[in-house]
Amino acid sequence: MRPIKPTLTDEDVIQFCLNGYIMYEGVIPEEINRQVYAYLEEHDSGEPSEILKQPFFIDGVLLNETVAGAVRSLLGENFMLPHLMSNHRSVKPRESLGGWHWDAGAIISPPTVNYLQVFYLPQDVTLDMGPTAFLPGSHLINYDTAYMAHYGNFRNQFLTVAPAGSVLITAYPIWHRATTKTSTATRNLLKYNYWRTVPPTRDWITDPNFDPITADYKGGDGRRGYTVFSQPRVSIEPVNVAAEMFNWLSGTLDQYRLVGAQGWPLETEKGYDPDYTRKLVNTYNNLAIEMKDYKRP
Numbered sequence: 001m002r003p004i005k006p007t008l009t010d011e012d013v014i015q016f017c018l019n020g021y022i023m024y025e026g027v028i029p030e031e032i033n034r035q036v037y038a039y040l041e042e043h044d045s046g047e048p049s050e051i052l053k054q055p056f057f058i059d060g061v062l063l064n065e066t067v068a069g070a071v072r073s074l075l076g077e078n079f080m081l082p083h084l085m086s087n088h089r090s091v092k093p094r095e096s097l098g099g100w101h102w103d104a105g106a107i108i109s110p111p112t113v114n115y116l117q118v119f120y121l122p123q124d125v126t127l128d129m130g131p132t133a134f135l136p137g138s139h140l141i142n143y144d145t146a147y148m149a150h151y152g153n154f155r156n157q158f159l160t161v162a163p164a165g166s167v168l169i170t171a172y173p174i175w176h177r178a179t180t181k182t183s184t185a186t187r188n189l190l191k192y193n194y195w196r197t198v199p200p201t202r203d204w205i206t207d208p209n210f211d212p213i214t215a216d217y218k219g220g221d222g223r224r225g226y227t228v229f230s231q232p233r234v235s236i237e238p239v240n241v242a243a244e245m246f247n248w249l250s251g252t253l254d255q256y257r258l259v260g261a262q263g264w265p266l267e268t269e270k271g272y273d274p275d276y277t278r279k280l281v282n283t284y285n286n287l288a289i290e291m292k293d294y295k296r297p
């Protein structure tokens with residue numbers, strides 16, 4: 001495999017930690033999409049894994065510069081390519097109510113990134129073609145699938161109504177569901193995993209001025225996402241888990257300690273004083289070392 005350069009910045013990685021996905025609309029060139037579509041017409045099974053051996057697919061889709069650069073940023077060097085291909089090929093109209101789920105094998109907590117689940121649309125997907133719905137931030141929510149399946153629409157869900165060649169890179173446990181399809185057009189949806197082979201470290205595009213302690217884990221646009229359900233029952237907010245995930249990815253999880261209360265990570269910029277926050281975090285870290293025989297959340 002040719003060397004692949006990381007393309008994500010600290011801010012991009014935080015966005016990924018918070019939202020659980022990165023969408024690249026129309027990133028795969030049209031001629032490759034057409035080739036893939038034709039291939040799937042001939043190999044119309046739900047698991048057309050032979051496509052993973054096709055040079056046009058490896059070079060044109062799996063190793064697309066933008067996509068592979070993001071994968072490299074999140075999974076580190078020498079990541080492994082998928083070994084299994086799923087096609088959620090939907091031929092007939094279908095009605096879909098509820099149905100939110102994680103895919104099998106989701107490990108929810110702690111929020112690790114040992115692999116990425118990628119969805120690739122080789123064709124335009126319109127609303128009547130039953131685009132998949134995703135819930136931003138839901139990869140951080142530890143919840144029971146038996147309950148999850150009953151929910152309908154969420155306010156900030158998003159639908160993969162997108163042009164041909166769109167690639168959605170997701171944190172594996174993101175909640176998603178099929179939606180109602182009224183069209184008789186066939187919709188292909190390819191889904192596959194990339195795998196980490198090296199321990200996580202902060203080796204994406206880093207900014208020397210970036211300070212993980214004062215970073216904005218809320219993601220700039222101020223969106224709070226959903227409150228996270230977790231065991232043990234501490235009130236953990238999305239920014240907490242996003243910060244934990246960022247530290248996991250940076251290889252600094254041993255330095256991540258949830259302070260709680262109005263401590264760190266903060267989800268408000270009100271009364272924000274970086275020096276004070278740093279002092280608070282350091283004090284808490286020292287205290288935790290001193291009290292190491294005590295359990296911490």
Ligand SMILES: O=C(O)CCC(=O)C(=O)O
Nearest residue numbers: 088131132177178179191
């Ligand atoms: O068919 C869909 O839109 C949803 C598919 C799905 O749940 C999946 O790809 O894991």
Ligand SMILES: [Fe+2]
Nearest residue numbers: 101102103176
């Ligand atoms: Fe699924």
